[in-house]
Amino acid sequence: MTALLEVRGVKKSFSLSSGIFGKTTGEVRALDDVSFTVPAGSTVGLVGESGCGKSTMGHTIMGGLQADAGEIIFNDPELGQVDLVKADKYVRHKTRLNMQMIFQDPNSSLNPRMTLLDLIGEPLLINRVLKGKALEDRVAQLLEQVGLSTRYMRRYPHALSGGQRQRVVIARALALNPRLVVADEPISALDVSIQAQTLNLMKDLQAERQLTYLFVAHDLGVVNHFTDTTVVMYLGRVVETGPTKAMFQRPLHPYSEALIASVPRIGAHKSGTKRAAVGEVPSAANPPSGCHFHPRCPYAQDICRATVPDLRTVGDRSVRCHFADELNLAGIDSPAVPPIPSVASISESGL
Amino acid sequence: MTDIAADAISAAPAAKAERTTVLSVRQLTWRKFLRNKLAVVGLIILVIMYLSALLAGFIAPYGDRETHGQFARQAPHGLNFFDETGAFHPVPFVYGLKRTLDPKTFQQVTTIVPEQKYPLQLFVKGQPYSILGLIKSDIRLFGVEAPGKLFIFGTDTKGRDVFSRILYGAQVSLTVGLVGVALSLLIGVSMGLITGYFGGWFDNVVQRVIEMTMAFPQIPLWLALAALIPPTWSSAQVYFAISIVLSVLTWGSLARQVRAMVLSLKTSDFVRAAKYSNASTARVMVKHLLPSTMSHVLVIATLTIPSMILGETALSFLGLGIKPPMTSWGLLLNEAQSVQVIIELPWLLIPAIFVVLTIISFNFVGDGMRDAADPFSR
Numbered sequence: 001m002t003a004l005l006e007v008r009g010v011k012k013s014f015s016l017s018s019g020i021f022g023k024t025t026g027e028v029r030a031l032d033d034v035s036f037t038v039p040a041g042s043t044v045g046l047v048g049e050s051g052c053g054k055s056t057m058g059h060t061i062m063g064g065l066q067a068d069a070g071e072i073i074f075n076d077p078e079l080g081q082v083d084l085v086k087a088d089k090y091v092r093h094k095t096r097l098n099m100q101m102i103f104q105d106p107n108s109s110l111n112p113r114m115t116l117l118d119l120i121g122e123p124l125l126i127n128r129v130l131k132g133k134a135l136e137d138r139v140a141q142l143l144e145q146v147g148l149s150t151r152y153m154r155r156y157p158h159a160l161s162g163g164q165r166q167r168v169v170i171a172r173a174l175a176l177n178p179r180l181v182v183a184d185e186p187i188s189a190l191d192v193s194i195q196a197q198t199l200n201l202m203k204d205l206q207a208e209r210q211l212t213y214l215f216v217a218h219d220l221g222v223v224n225h226f227t228d229t230t231v232v233m234y235l236g237r238v239v240e241t242g243p244t245k246a247m248f249q250r251p252l253h254p255y256s257e258a259l260i261a262s263v264p265r266i267g268a269h270k271s272g273t274k275r276a277a278v279g280e281v282p283s284a285a286n287p288p289s290g291c292h293f294h295p296r297c298p299y300a301q302d303i304c305r306a307t308v309p310d311l312r313t314v315g316d317r318s319v320r321c322h323f324a325d326e327l328n329l330a331g332i333d334s335p336a337v338p339p340i341p342s343v344a345s346i347s348e349s350g351l
Numbered sequence: 352m353t354d355i356a357a358d359a360i361s362a363a364p365a366a367k368a369e370r371t372t373v374l375s376v377r378q379l380t381w382r383k384f385l386r387n388k389l390a391v392v393g394l395i396i397l398v399i400m401y402l403s404a405l406l407a408g409f410i411a412p413y414g415d416r417e418t419h420g421q422f423a424r425q426a427p428h429g430l431n432f433f434d435e436t437g438a439f440h441p442v443p444f445v446y447g448l449k450r451t452l453d454p455k456t457f458q459q460v461t462t463i464v465p466e467q468k469y470p471l472q473l474f475v476k477g478q479p480y481s482i483l484g485l486i487k488s489d490i491r492l493f494g495v496e497a498p499g500k501l502f503i504f505g506t507d508t509k510g511r512d513v514f515s516r517i518l519y520g521a522q523v524s525l526t527v528g529l530v531g532v533a534l535s536l537l538i539g540v541s542m543g544l545i546t547g548y549f550g551g552w553f554d555n556v557v558q559r560v561i562e563m564t565m566a567f568p569q570i571p572l573w574l575a576l577a578a579l580i581p582p583t584w585s586s587a588q589v590y591f592a593i594s595i596v597l598s599v600l601t602w603g604s605l606a607r608q609v610r611a612m613v614l615s616l617k618t619s620d621f622v623r624a625a626k627y628s629n630a631s632t633a634r635v636m637v638k639h640l641l642p643s644t645m646s647h648v649l650v651i652a653t654l655t656i657p658s659m660i661l662g663e664t665a666l667s668f669l670g671l672g673i674k675p676p677m678t679s680w681g682l683l684l685n686e687a688q689s690v691q692v693i694i695e696l697p698w699l700l701i702p703a704i705f706v707v708l709t710i711i712s713f714n715f716v717g718d719g720m721r722d723a724a725d726p727f728s729r
Contacts, residue, residue, distance in 0.1 A: 059623075
């Protein structure tokens with residue numbers, strides 16, 4: 001499988017300014033040396049707690065934000081391999097025909113003053129692909145593909161339910177027939193009963209159109225079922241990447257373990273919860289020294305406080321942990337584990 | 352509102368969906384507006400006012416410059432249904448008037464002549480007039496046969512019919528606000544869009560300019576600007592100059608509100624979605640940002656018109672606004688400046704009632720529009 005998108009060492013920081021003269025008082029490293037690969041035709045999950053930079057990554061790929069450093073290589077069917085970080089306007093416009101975004105909240109990503117025809121047809125109209133009757137036919141076809149009646153074409157989003165609206169967003173994203181779809185938490189604003197429908201629709205469309213998804217999410221349960229590869233991010237850094245199945249069976253990074261342990265399971269009263277991460281996500285403006293996760297990590301040692309671990313390759317996975325080889329972490333199916341011996345040391349470290 | 356939306360959603364079964372009509376945002380807004388009874392009343396009053404201003408020539412019994420010299424300072428002189436004997440007249444009439452000089456005080460005294468009765472007539476021949484310069488006629492809606500006179504609101508010091516002059520004055524007073532608001536909308540909205548979207552040094556400069564115009568005391572600034580209008584200008588030129596003067600002070604707050612809305616909207620998801628679809632800046636502004644601010648802008652505009660009408664009235668009252676031979680409500684009130692006049696001719700204050708009625712109606716309509724502007728909120 002060739003890589004459709006390759007992110008290499010991308011950095012992005014936002015400066016914090018204060019006072020009337022806008023003096024820079026600090027910076028937030030939203031993305032700190034982020035690298036991962038999205039193979040063509042697969043689904044890659046980008047997970048982490050809120051504020052870890054996963055949405056920033058999505059918008060940087062789409063060109064809404066400009067990366068400070070690094071490369072985002074996109075394999076465009078027409079232009080070949082292009083670096084989106086250095087892309088000029090022409091390349092940007094060209095590549096966007098092949099990459100579209102599905103937004104989190106369909107209530108805010110659909111202009112309430114436009115009909116479905118205008119909304120779904122907008123990308124086609126702007127890029128001069130179709131117009132007039134042909135545009136209408138194409139929109140009707142798209143509506144059918146996402147399971148909406150063509151009678152809705154002249155309706156406004158407010159006349160639809162949340163799930164229907166998200167289908168409109170999906171139809172809009174697919175209008176230009178893109179190769180890559182960046183889905184920014186596409187189901188987190190939906191009712192639980194609608195979430196499964198929407199995911200199934202996305203799966204079906206992927207099979208029909210050989211789509212590639214970059215699936216940004218914080219719901220590990222969904223990521224487990226939906227993605228082929230998972231990228232775990234923590235405070236702007238990638239801490240672990242690897243095939244989803246293997247990672248959920250046996251995570252290599254303590255943060256991955258904590259995330260997996262925090263997935264709510266019916267019938268699981270006590271098991272797993274012990275390993276869920278304690279404490280709050282530290283401020284990205286003032287991240288901890290060394291390994292960012294060390295204040296919350298039950299396995300942390302002195303080296304973790306002092307040295308930033310590198311992203312190491314372990315088999316078909318990579319992990320950013322000093323003790324990846326030594327730790328034996330629990331995955332999703334592992335039985336309840338005895339309390340971790342070093343829990344006492346966390347309370348000592350003052351959390 | 353909710354039931355309509357719910358209908359549309361539950362309309363998935365084919366047969367039912369055929370009959371469901373889907374309301375656009377505009378229709379929803381209109382429905383919500385109609386629920387506010389005060390706003391509807393205000394709107395009706397305004398529609399009547401603007402219609403009568405448009406048809407002033409037809410409705411007014413006399414021309415705006417038509418003088419009745421011998422009947423100057425005449426008190427309102429109304430229609431009667433019952434004559435001096437108590438007999439009922441189905442068609443109302445006015446008594447004839449006679450002017451005599453009081454030998455003691457040397458003042459003009461008007462006495463009613465009971466023998467002369469002039470019944471009210473429809474479509475009488477009067478002074479020729481034209482409506483918008485298109486329709487020319489001399490048929491007026493109502494009047495009495497000469498030499499009878501019909502002065503519903505009395506006459507002024509020069510013997511002109513106040514009722515007719517209020518109708519003609521409405522043409523200026525009611526429209527100068529609209530022209531002024533249109534101007535400040537044009538400047539305010541485009542400035543707000545540009546400064547909100549691009550920011551930077553231009554935004555900074557514009558904001559400081561707005562602050563300066565806002566910090567200026569309003570009346571002196573208006574006076575200073577109005578004083579700049581050359582006295583040689585024609586009535587029409589003065590009219591537009593006054594509306595420009597009025598809009599100078601209002602475009603700023605409008606620009607700020609639009610700017611604030613654009614600042615929050617430009618990072619909204621639907622604007623991002625448009626950008627990720629290669630939408631140009633112009634398209635984002637015109638198709639996405641502008642329509643989203645429009646309902647709010649219209650509300651502000653409606654609430655701004657009254658202050659513009661008041662502004663014109665104030666300027667004309669002070670003699671710096673509309674100049675004769677044009678008429679406006681402010682100019683009519685200008686005649687009632689001295690206490691002496693108010694005591695002797697209190698009916699010259701009647702135009703103020705129309706000013707108040709207009710302002711209140713606009714405020715009611717504005718309130719109704721503000722509530723209706725977002726049809727999705729309850």
